[in-house]
């Protein structure tokens with residue numbers, strides 16, 4: 172097996188033609204075979220037989236995670252059960268799991284999409300792909316596994332856990348590309364160092380394809396230093412296949428979407444209206460050619476943007492930016508959409524405050540007031556009122572530039588921001604209370 | 608020169624009490640305490656008999672506390688005593704960030720100044736001693 176390199180460099184209008192041809196068929200197929208789509212298209216007066224351009228798709232109704240749950244387990248399948256070869260499930264943190272079904276064709280696409288990550292890491296049949304995502308219902312393990320196979324690389328199905336054995340294999344068997352969550356990669360690196368190894372020298376890694384959880388630029392830099400390799404971010408979700416929907420190339424300037432299989436839109440999560448390239452909003456995905464369980468306009472709740480322009484690597488598939496959190500975390504402050512991750516980006520640049528901060532939203536004279544509380548770090552010269560006020564003011568100024576909305580910064584005492592299981596509750600919204 | 612402990616406190620009920628209790632439980636005796644405040648927070652400045660011990664106790668209790676060198680001068684118990692002192696400092700063209708006063712015993716009081724810059728602070732202490740003032744050292748407060 173190998174990855175089709177030509178399709179990655181197709182002129183974009185040809186990619187769009189592939190998308191339009193695929194979506195026309197897919198939309199009709201789900202309309203005729205899946206009662207959910209029949210109802211939702213009819214309700215929205217969307218005619219799947221009259222899609223003449225990709226823009227027409229913006230008239231189609233959305234499908235949400237709740238719709239997937241409501242149709243648990245198989246009601247969204249668009250093929251007979253005998254054509255479904257594999258099932259995956261996402262862990263239902265809020266109750267019912269969401270199910271993904273795959274035909275032979277769907278599994279091939281999945282392998283192809285994830286396998287592109289191996290290509291992006293300049294890898295191929297000569298590589299050894301070490302997969303230590305968990306194997307099982309979770310899409311990480313088998314997705315990476317199919318990707319490794321499709322790329323032609325030797326694939327080692329380590330699964331997660333037994334870190335000492337992972338380290339032995341990484342050292343002795345010459346793995347060149349590792350696929351796992353970023354936090355597990357860090358755990359492997361730290362454990363190896365504790366064991367007296369220098370993973371930067373003792374391992375043979377060239378790249379890591381890491382996803383399934385967010386990680387900061389600092390975290391990435393730290394990983395790259397410890398393991399002496401390049402970290403490529405991978406995006407995907409069980410509802411739309413699994414990891415491989417988009418993967419970074421070695422340029423590390425955004426994740427190339429697998430545009431011949433997914434059509435991406437960015438919408439304003441508050442209004443549902445499409446946003447132009449470059450603007451941050453919610454990613455909406457449509458399957459171009461998935462068979463078992465295609466989605467038309469699935470709201471991912473993930474915040475990103477389409478990066479305008481072409482990638483230096485020469486591949487023509489458009490890129491999404493690294494995720495900026497979830498729409499659930501989005502705040503609307505005086506009409507401006509603000510994501511906690513934008514605030515985190517600013518806070519990271521100040522050494523004098525800790526990473527524990529909290530945002531309090533309240534209302535004063537019917538205007539939103541945002542107060543950001545941040546803990547002062549030890550070592551900060553806090554002897555004068557002015558030095559503290561200067562720090563508050565410089566954080567405030569930087570936030571204002573980054574968010575285009577004013578936030579009042581209030582420095583607080585250490586550990587005064589409550590920690591719940593190691594994670595801070597970042598946002599407290601008192602606006603409804605204030606209205607009473 | 609003496610060591611002053613500065614503690615950053617939010618304007619929240621009970622924090623000052625917690626601070627004083629923490630120092631007291633550590634067996635440290637306070638000579639002076641002042642509060643500089645803004646709308647949102649306060650800075651509590653403390654002169655005590657064992658600043659190092661106070662600092663360790665405060666850090667252990669998750670207070671954000673610093674140790675700062677300040678100049679403490681015994682003020683003569685007579686009219687114009689403080690004015691004489693300030694005259695000397697005035698001639699030195701220093702930048703005094705803040706100052707306050709506390710009584711050492713029934714007869715004597717001390718003025719505390721935070722002077723910008725370590726060299727300037729030491730220079731001022733020297734000039735004051737030269738002019739006959741008693742400049743306090745930490746041992747004087749133990």
Ligand SMILES: [Zn+2]
Nearest residue numbers: 420422482484
């Ligand atoms: Zn690229």
